[in-house]
Amino acid sequence: MSSKYKSLKEECYEANMELNALGLVIYTFGNVSAVDRDNAVFAIKPSGVPYETLKPADIVIVDYDNNVVEGNLRPSSDTKTHGYLYKKWENIGGVAHTHAMYSVSWAQAQRDIPIFGTTHADHLTQDIPCAPPMADELIEGNYEHNTGIQILDCFKERNLDYNEVEMILIGNHGPFAWGKNAAKAVYNTKVLETVAQMAYLTLQINPQAPRLKDSLIKKHYERKHGKNAYYGQ
Amino acid sequence: MSSKYKSLKEECYEANMELNALGLVIYTFGNVSAVDRDNAVFAIKPSGVPYETLKPADIVIVDYDNNVVEGNLRPSSDTKTHGYLYKKWENIGGVAHTHAMYSVSWAQAQRDIPIFGTTHADHLTQDIPCAPPMADELIEGNYEHNTGIQILDCFKERNLDYNEVEMILIGNHGPFAWGKNAAKAVYNTKVLETVAQMAYLTLQINPQAPRLKDSLIKKHYERKHGKNAYYGQ
């Protein structure tokens, strides 16, 4: 395999396999992509190929308008959503989509995930947004492209910054997450799934559980992400 | 092992082992069969044999009227249900039955599984039906044969097509699933179990969660199964 995109394909392949190793997907129910900003292309999982048989060479290279640049397989059916996000959000380096259990269940319940604790605040200061299902004409039209529009509309309406909130639920569908690279998008997918399960259990134990108070939200987010952050090396 | 049914037995064996690998069975609580339409026989797991010790040569070959054609062991106690389905539904190639946790719980709750999201709609456009428990005289009679009748009666009453809806819950008992071959029947069993868990969690998070709207049901089913399907390779 001699390709100028060899390392991009490998990054994408590793991130997809990590999704599987973390128990976030069964069968082909998920996909991760990784972008190459210099060449304005991204690498994405081929559609419907099981993780057990996936190889780095199977990864497909497409441009932001979803034209296949390199690869023999058809890219993920969700490719247009990935492409739209790369085009509009210039700081992101990777995108992940799954049907992970607890994230999907909140999406099907059409509810934002309330910020209940420091596990959540270590990663973002907002409730995790659940975008409403799209209007019928958008679903019947260019569906996956419009899913991207729906994500940006939700962020605009709620005045959220994609650099700070790196995840969303699409109502009745499931989670999308992103980050500086594909590995971070997968990490955010796992964090979202974990926080989703914690919030579900919290409400079962105490349906009146309060949101985390502002001082704790700020403290935990700042110690990990603020300018005086002291978490990590 | 020299048998004209060698490959059929192997298909059946592999599908049964996959049931175990996917965490859908404990002990002997499940069985898969695979049909040979040309010879009008099917291969099925022997009754009460643990997956740990099961071998391809243990698989039993029976005809649609449940007569053993080849094999030294007694076939699954549910054989008559499999046989009835093969006889009546000529397009199916495999059948699977389990006592998987979430599927059984919905069956015990005697409730259809509502279509709450796209994970469900990727596979079928209907609620997953839960057939009511049989009348006492049918239970006391030819029980496993009558279980087959009960499945077909439920599909007829609700006007369902077995080519599109490849799974059912039997009230108070558990799931049956089928497909073009044994592997697909196992796949559908796993999908059913996953969707059953998602629907359970969805109702815990939001007891008033709405069914998926028609445009999304149609979009997700069509992109995977419609004539212009663009999912997969």
Added chain:
Amino acid sequence: MSSKYKSLKEECYEANMELNALGLVIYTFGNVSAVDRDNAVFAIKPSGVPYETLKPADIVIVDYDNNVVEGNLRPSSDTKTHGYLYKKWENIGGVAHTHAMYSVSWAQAQRDIPIFGTTHADHLTQDIPCAPPMADELIEGNYEHNTGIQILDCFKERNLDYNEVEMILIGNHGPFAWGKNAAKAVYNTKVLETVAQMAYLTLQINPQAPRLKDSLIKKHYERKHGKNAYYGQ
């Protein structure tokens, strides 16, 4: 290790290790015993020894009055309960006690497990009994011996046969199960845990879920345990 109880110890050891392999215990939270009726002794796990380091030679041999017959370690703190059951119920060959998750949760809820489905009826025709917590004077007295009395009292009061109902919950404590040998006691412990989880989920999905009707209870129990049983080989 030259001991007349060598094979008895190995049976006991294997059953204890199976408890661990099935995910029914953490640390030292469980114990299994196996009886030798000819010699009127039983083999039991030593107290507080982790499964990771347990060896067949560690197994302790005691008589029905709990005197150590062979072994260098102190037997399980629950030994007197096992001994009482062997003394009173002459047909049983093995006893298992755990703190498995769902079984304990029903015991802590002080509720019988209703017979909701065929998975349950394949093994017994009754709700799984939950004995009430003991009177204070019995707890403060010969506690583990009295736990055995409590089990028999519960069976007597409800007119249950220990040959047919091979499991019980002790209110606020956890499950005991038994059978023709130690492996069967472990099997019954796993079945109880599975049925306990299914019943829990069933009530979450439908708090008004009905008990399984009599004809289905009878059919499933008889096809596996009746005189015309046709399940298994």
Added chain:
Amino acid sequence: MSSKYKSLKEECYEANMELNALGLVIYTFGNVSAVDRDNAVFAIKPSGVPYETLKPADIVIVDYDNNVVEGNLRPSSDTKTHGYLYKKWENIGGVAHTHAMYSVSWAQAQRDIPIFGTTHADHLTQDIPCAPPMADELIEGNYEHNTGIQILDCFKERNLDYNEVEMILIGNHGPFAWGKNAAKAVYNTKVLETVAQMAYLTLQINPQAPRLKDSLIKKHYERKHGKNAYYGQ
């Protein structure tokens, strides 16, 4: 690695890896420390280092005032909480903190975990306390140090003894546990997580489940920890 703290680092490393092996952490969401009372220092996990790549040489040695004594990496962001506990509670040898699923969910629900059964009473005779979230000025100040103060305040207010109750939930955050050494702190973390799940399930099955009665609390605690204890070797 030639260090006078070599064995201390190894104890700390092993305990951190055990946290991971027991499924109590994902990524870097947890930390364990081990104390050396003679030298008045403790060993703790470095901040933000994944368990997959952690080595004994990465472990950081700090004194009770959180000055780094040995090590090239920054110690856990929760180091000041560990240090405060070692300074104030002279009998403890190890401390563990995680974001384990069920423990966090009770902490987010801001509820003590009621003593519902013998699994709980085998380890402590009290409800597991959930300290309230701290006052805003304490959060904005020396947060991790103040978390230690909060733990001691909660114990003082409720008249609890840290030698008997070796675990606590911090409201909206998660569990801390301790013990005679680091391994025992990890053990207590696992026990807390198990008891938290059991209590959650118990309340789902029976919202009116009663607390364990005093005679049973006393019996189970005394047989394992009393002066006439007969559990273990």
